Amino acid sequence: MHMNKQMLISIVISGLLIGTAFWFVSVRPNAENVGGTVPTAVIIDGKQIIDISAKGGYSPRMVAAKAGVPTILRVSTNGTFDCSASLVIPKLSYQKFLQPTGTEDVLISAEQARGALQGLCSMGMYNFQVVFK
Ligand SMILES: [Cu+2]
Incomplete structure (x- = not known):
């Protein structure tokens, strides 16, 4: 299959979007942890x-x-x-x-x-x- 420049760009952009989504999902539990479990002295x-x-x-x-x-x-x-x-x-x-x-x-x-x-x-x-x- 021949891939034109536009297709390549859209693949790169969707890759970035998916990467960002994964990053957000993996970072969120930590952010919630800060408010959730409070360490004790x-x-x-x-x-x-x-x-x-x-x-x-x-x-x-x-x-x-x-x-x-x-x-x-x-x-x-x-x-x-x-x-x-x-x-x-x-x-x-x-x-x-x-x-x-x-x-x-x-x-x-x-x-x-x-x-x-x-x-x-x-x-x-x-x-x-x-x-x-
Ligand atoms: Cu400051």
Whole structure:
């Protein structure tokens, strides 16, 4: 069968569309997972540790934690050159420009470990939330 240019183009375009559809379907369950299963902070020797990684945003976006427990919010950067390195936690009056690669411990007292605590980049476009219950 002779294939003309137009046919070839339409085959390439439909291939791209199918590829995009597959990509969308395979990515979606992950996106739903972020809202669905909320990771829980671990308590080691009476101290609660919450690990957040900062690079192109914050991950996980939401963490469940126990209220009234002294907590360490451990924020890790790894080649983070975007604005998620510029961390602001309004409730703690915390603001710091993190090292591009490293770990920063933010201490949250038992009294401060209540309700919802939000962290954001200084521009406010990335955020994460710790919910103390
Ligand atoms: Cu930002």
